[in-house]
Amino acid sequence: MRLLALCGIPLVTALVVLVLPVFRGRRVPVALLGVVAAVHLALVTSLWVTPAPEALGGWLAADPLGLTVLTVTSVLFLVTVTYAVGYLRHDRPRSGQVFAGCLLAFLSAASLVALAHHLAMLWVGMEATTLSVAPLIFLRRDRRSLEATWKYLVISSVGIALALLGTFFLASAQVDVAGRPLVLPDLLAHARELHPAWLRAAFLFLLVGFGTKMGLAPMHTWKPDTYGEAPSLVSGLMAGALTGCAFLGVARVTEVMMAAGLEGFAQPVLIGFGLVSLAAAAAFIIGQGDVKRLLAYSSVEHMGLLVLGLGLGGVGTYGSMLHLVNNGLSKGWVFLVTGNLVLATGSATAAGNRGLVRTLPVSAVLLVLGLFAVTGSPPFGLFMSEFTLLRAAIDAGHPWIAAVMLLALAVIFVGMAALVLGIALGEPPPGVVPVRESPWLVAGPIALAAAVLMLGVYIPGPLHDVLARAAVALGGRGP
Amino acid sequence: MTPAGWTALLILGVAAPVMPGLVVKTKSLLTGRRGAPVLQLYADLWKLVRKGTVYSRTTTWVFRAAPVVVLASLFVAMLFLPLDGRGAPAGFAGDVVAFAGLLALARFALVLAGMDTGSSFEGMGASREVTIASFAEPALFLCFVALVLATDALSLSGMLGTPLAAAWPQAGASLSLVGIGLFVLLLAENSRVPVDDPATHLELTMIHEVIVLDHSGPDLALILYGSALKLTVFAVLVVSVFVPRADLSGPAAVAVLLAGLGAVAVAIGVVESIMARLRLTRVPQLLVGAAALALFAIILQLQ
């Protein structure tokens, strides 16, 4: 019941907002968004306290993997909505109805993806997240955002189509095998009887398809443009929540591969994609001049790390799960702060912003701290997860992977620091006055920063438990 | 070959000029005109034969020999076709290549004669004709390969005769595609719309007509008759693929062939009425499309 509510309430609200004429016009119904976000988070919290039974005959269920992604999505959504209260005072979208409706549709679709145990339903939800975000990218209606939206639509649609083909391949692998087609528990139970050739083909297509949605290299080319042109709070949601949902698609098929005993095939492929993503991110971050594009490449890097952890196995899967949480929260944090930047000066480029410490002191501090967090410095949470991944690489007997990781992380740190510190420090351009930072605009990022800081030092028991169980399901182990 | 086959050969030799007439008649009726009589080409041939020939001073023996070579090669090519649906008067394994070679020889002689005149119109027509041929030949061979795969026979009398009738039940789809491809090639090789407009009188837009611009009198009569014969040969190919007549008795097979030829002529007329001529740069695309159809037919056979 609660699971159906998690998917259904945002969906119904979205339909109401999109259909009823009372919502037409430029005003965004932020209060309504806030209520739905709060209810959603409350329901998710209740799932942590008392587990919910399956719904829809086993198609919807909250297992540790899905619960993690769902929690991150829900928290990010609530924080984004609180941020939006302050943001919308300065910059109104042209259609508040579309803005609110698409955000709610996204929440519903993301919940569906997180809770889906029928892999075709997961696909439907994934496609729905793609489509619900597209109008949000296009909010400014100018040439650059139009171009970004078009590239996003074309590349994502091809990726999702390949993922659908992979899903059908998976169904082909299940022919003549007992169990309901494409239902995850049945797939896992009879994994050893699945047809290996079809299963391998399914894995490849699902990895490429959902990897396109994640933004793994070499399918990442839409990311910088999209994150750069979309409004910052939309980019934050995409970088934190949507990537997690896409990763879930990859993780589900990896679960099946591990259960079927095909890890020898799956792991090298995952490691390969991970390393390529790290290399691509490092290569393009140097000399980057726009903070949002910079963060997009950072997102590519972190997606690479997630997939690398899956591929390394052992404690690496735990590291990936922890990284999923850390990355989601910190990306939300940094993108929201960048939103403040854009509100104050109109652009997120180095050329337009200097001496932020004087004009937007709180945001500047948050931005610099965010730089350190996102690049994996202690005491922030990402350091812990990346350290776990390094440990996993050495445990698996591939110290060279750890070396490549460190090299890439170092290069990325240098590239990001150059831009962020250049923006934060120095003299502000003439004519820029200090801007009042309303509490709405900074409360959210501060909360997320505190959470990431805490995760760097101490991981709460229930969270650790859930992450460890997810890691085991993925063929690895807890720390 | 059976007596029915020889009769068919004789009939085709005499009645070939009816084909262009039928095409023109169909076009006229479809556009609301009465049009020239179906037997108009006979009247033209009779008129031309009684005229004298004029030879340009720039031409050589090549120009004089061309019409004869054209007619001779087309006649010999017709001998390879199984007109009664069973066997041809002449045939050997691999005579497909000889057949295509003879058609190419006819075209070659015509093109050479055109260039022999030294006129730039003919030269332009010659280069266009040969370009189109370089796309049409591979398509033709692909169609033949598909037929070979379907019938396991290497000579035309096998490919279009009894083995073809046996192959139709299984390979029906593939053979239909081959038939369509051959029809497109018919339009290309015989200078029909959409490849070339036979009714145009602007030399710069012509392909085939302009090559024979300088011929006159009996030479022109031979060439016009040769074009009609070439049209008939291709039409026989198309009809043989679509309607295998091996199971019919001799006279019935010939009657069906003649009826089929008439149907092909009407079909050409219909196509010419509804389509406009393609831009010259689009003609290779059309022929590559026909080749793709034939390729697809081959793939279906290999399945």
Added chain:
Amino acid sequence: MHGAPQLVLLLVVLSDLAVLGTTRLSSCIRIVAAQGMLLGLLPLLLAPQLSVHTVSLAAGTVVVKAIVLPWFLMWAIREAAVRREVEPLVGFIASQLLGAVAVALAFAIASRLPLPVVQHALLVPVSLATLMIGFIVLTTRRKALTQVVGYLILENGIYLFGLTHAERVPFLIEIGVLLDIFVGVFIMGIVVFHINREFDSLDATRLRELAD
């Protein structure tokens, strides 16, 4: 009923090759509409007996793929006042040859795939061929609208492959997939409309401002 599905599948491949060869955008859209109609017929022809499931799936497919989406794309063309596709990035002749090669590859791959029971021997090769040709159209055409047509063909190919599991994938999922495709193309059409307004052309190669 062996002949009817085979005929339909052959027509599907022919329509793919036809899209590769045509320059007029309206012809492209009409051919894809015809393809959608053929695809809607297939479940009815392949199912051993008609059930509510197959009939509604067929009806839904025909409505979405053969009527609504083509009508919507035609509206986009009218708005954009675009008639013809310009020379694609690969060239028309080359793309036709590529298409023929793709068909050959598809048949070759399909013969090696270990498929236990398929309703019709041509179903898998035709689905792979349609997939590949859809991908070719999507990546090599310049006009944004033709890219959307390519996406539709790609989805048609995947749908064909999905027909091999017609009984095993539940109705709800198929409706969900159809709906997703509908909304996807709808949104793409809206974006194309805006692209035309902003850039005064549908040439997607003009979208080049963002780069690193």
